[in-house]
Amino acid sequence: MKIAVELPELGESVVEGMVSKWLVKEGDFVDRDQPLVEITTDKVDAEIPAPEAGRVATILVLEGDTVPVGTALVEIDTDAEAGDALRSATPQPERSVGGPPPGARPATGPRATPVAQRMAREHGVDLDAVREGTGAAGRIGKADVERAALRLAGPAPTPAPRAAPPPSPAPAARAPGRPSYLTYQLQEGDRVIPMTPLRRIVAEHMVLSKQTSPHVGTVAEVDMAGIARLRDAHKRAFQEKNGFGLTFLPFVVGATVRALLEYPRLNASVVEDSIVEKKHIHVGIAVETDKGLVVPVIRDADRLSLAGLAAAAEDLSTRARSKRLSPDELQGGTFTVSNPGRHGNLYGFAIINQPQVGILRMGEIVKRPVVRQIGGEDALVIRPIMHLALSYDHRAVDGAPANGFLHRVRELLEEAEYDL
Numbered sequence: 001m002k003i004a005v006e007l008p009e010l011g012e013s014v015v016e017g018m019v020s021k022w023l024v025k026e027g028d029f030v031d032r033d034q035p036l037v038e039i040t041t042d043k044v045d046a047e048i049p050a051p052e053a054g055r056v057a058t059i060l061v062l063e064g065d066t067v068p069v070g071t072a073l074v075e076i077d078t079d080a081e082a083g084d085a086l087r088s089a090t091p092q093p094e095r096s097v098g099g100p101p102p103g104a105r106p107a108t109g110p111r112a113t114p115v116a117q118r119m120a121r122e123h124g125v126d127l128d129a130v131r132e133g134t135g136a137a138g139r140i141g142k143a144d145v146e147r148a149a150l151r152l153a154g155p156a157p158t159p160a161p162r163a164a165p166p167p168s169p170a171p172a173a174r175a176p177g178r179p180s181y182l183t184y185q186l187q188e189g190d191r192v193i194p195m196t197p198l199r200r201i202v203a204e205h206m207v208l209s210k211q212t213s214p215h216v217g218t219v220a221e222v223d224m225a226g227i228a229r230l231r232d233a234h235k236r237a238f239q240e241k242n243g244f245g246l247t248f249l250p251f252v253v254g255a256t257v258r259a260l261l262e263y264p265r266l267n268a269s270v271v272e273d274s275i276v277e278k279k280h281i282h283v284g285i286a287v288e289t290d291k292g293l294v295v296p297v298i299r300d301a302d303r304l305s306l307a308g309l310a311a312a313a314e315d316l317s318t319r320a321r322s323k324r325l326s327p328d329e330l331q332g333g334t335f336t337v338s339n340p341g342r343h344g345n346l347y348g349f350a351i352i353n354q355p356q357v358g359i360l361r362m363g364e365i366v367k368r369p370v371v372r373q374i375g376g377e378d379a380l381v382i383r384p385i386m387h388l389a390l391s392y393d394h395r396a397v398d399g400a401p402a403n404g405f406l407h408r409v410r411e412l413l414e415e416a417e418y419d420l
Contacts, residue, residue, distance in 0.1 A: 001079055002057055004072040005048060010041050010327040017041045018066045018197040019073070028056045029080065036074060040198050045291060045323055048073065055080035064141065066197065112140035119145040143194045150186075198292050209354050213270075213393040217349040220406045224365055224384045226416030227251050234420045242311060249285070249339050250310035252362055252388070255412035256337055257281055257301045257309075263405040265397050267334045269355040275396045284333030284353060285313055287320040288340075294320050295353055297333040306418045338362065347387035357396040360409070363387035 007017055017039040024036050035047035036056075054076040061073050112120070112127050120127050125148045133140035186192070195203070231246055238246040260267045264277045281302045284295040296316035301309060319325050336359040338350045347363040368385045371378050388409060392402045 002075045002077050003052060003054075004060075005036060005051060005074045005076060007039065007067055007069050007071045007073055008048070008327060009069050010039065010046050010330065016066055016068045016201075017046075018201070019061050019063050020045070020197070022059060022063060023047070024056050024059075024074075026056050026059055030054065030056060030076065041201060045198075046327055050076060052076060052078045054078040064197075066201075112145075116140045116145045119149075123149045125149050143200075147192070150183075196291075202292055205354070206351050209351050212354060213352050213357070214395060215349070215352060215391050216394045216397075216399070216402070217389060217391050218399075218403055218406055219347055219390075220388045220410045222386045222388055222410045222413050223370065224248070224386050224413065227413055228365075228384050230416050230418060230420070238307070238310075238420065242307065244310075244314045246310060247313075248362075248365065248386075249313055249337070250306055251413065251418065252339070252360070252409075253283055253285070253298070253301065253309050253313065253337055254306050254418060255409045256335065256360055257283065258412055259405050259408040260335060261302060262408055263401050265401050266358045266392065266405050268357050268396055269334075270357065270393065270396050271355075278334045280334065282332050282334045284336040284356075285316060286336060286338035286350070287317045289321050289323075294325065294330065295333060295336055296320055296325055296329045297331065299332070306420060336360070340364075347389040349389050349391045352391055352393055357393035358402075358405075359391050360406075361389045361391070363389065 010017055018041070019037060020040045021038040022036070023038065024030055024034075030036065030050045030053065032051070032053045033049045036050055037048050039046050039048055057075040057077045059074050061067055061071065067073075112130075112133065116133075117127070119125070123145070125145050127140060127145075130140050130144055130148050133144050227248065231248070231251070235246045260281050265275070267281055268275055268277045270276075280300060283298045283301040285298065286293055286295050296319075298304070298309065298312045298316065301312075304312065316325070316329065319329075333353065333356060335356055336350075336353045338359060338361040340348070340362065342364060344362060344364045348361055350359045350361040352359050363386055365384050365386045367382050369380050370383050370385065372381050372383075373379070374381070388406065390402060390406045
């Protein structure tokens with residue numbers, strides 16, 4: 001029996017993935033759970049395993065293709081045995097991974113993605129003239145066709161000089177489907193860096209989030225002196241007990257979780273014409289990796305102690321950077337905390353991670369002079385200050401609850417009442 005292995009859901013709001021590398025070829029015998037293919041999305045690089053043992057019968061998708069969730073990637077013959085991969089009653093012609101099945105008309109012309117082929121037809125680009133693609137295995141992609149179309153268009157002619165006013169410069173060559181004021185004309189010495197598939201997918205999802213949610217931002221200044229003292233008093237014992245350092249992140253996540261219990265509208269999603277306040281609190285933590293940003297999720301964060309939050313954050317961050325996260329660990333977040341680290345600058349407004357309605361971004365912690373009352377008198381003192389910036393979806397959250405939520409996070413951090 002042949003079974004189809006489909007592209008699964010690899011993260012909340014992820015609707016497609018790119019086949020970056022096949023790890024098997026047709027005719028190979030594979031064991032159950034053996035990785036078959038590497039998939040790239042805007043949130044994770046994942047390996048898709050074989051659901052059953054058998055022989056790889058047909059690879060259905062080429063490397064470099066981007067396909068929607070649910071697309072059949074490969075067929076596995078589960079009735080085959082290991083020895084079948086080494087013998088065949090009738091010799092079969094060899095073909096490259098992802099090539100046309102036996103008996104199909106051989107492909108002509110350069111290898112190009114379906115999107116690239118369609119764009120080339122629309123804009124009169126000869127794919128044979130595109131010497132080398134930037135996709136996997138040199139495959140021609142959308143960006144390659146856009147650059148070819150830009151070169152084909154060429155700069156518009158400069159109008160003839162007139163006495164007054166002086167002649168206008170030649171307008172920049174227009175990319176397909178883009179107005180002239182959005183198109184930059186390449187200059188000598190410019191460095192053209194094609195977007196990676198991951199970068200393109202991230203860009204598309206960020207634009208989608210901004211188009212979907214009316215983003216509003218608000219900022220709080222937080223005195224982290226109490227948290228700093230608490231951390232300094234326990235960090236050595238914490239390190240010895242747990243095997244990793246105690247950072248400021250779990251304190252912020254802990255305060256966020258407690259504030260979400262009081263302001264459930266921030267732990268919600270917009271579903272058609274309704275607002276769904278969620279029962280569970282699953283906090284996503286943004287982690288920067290060498291291939292981009294991913295957001296693994298701490299499940300039921302409201303049930304964890306500070307040490308539990310710290311351990312969960314450390315584990316997820318470590319496995320995110322070593323590409324050992326499972327797709328399930330990137331799904332189901334209800335609110336996100338982003339920590340850019342020591343070089344996070346004063347503050348910044350992050351883009352909401354759809355379909356959530358809020359994201360909290362930590363700024364850098366810097367010692368600053370502030371006014372405090374000491375013995376009934378105002379005094380200028382030095383305190384470690386951090387700015388917290390909240391981005392929220394104005395469809396679901398008004399200013400009063402959003403500001404109330406952020407104020408409550410600030411209060412909890414400045415009270416610094418945590419059990420370690």
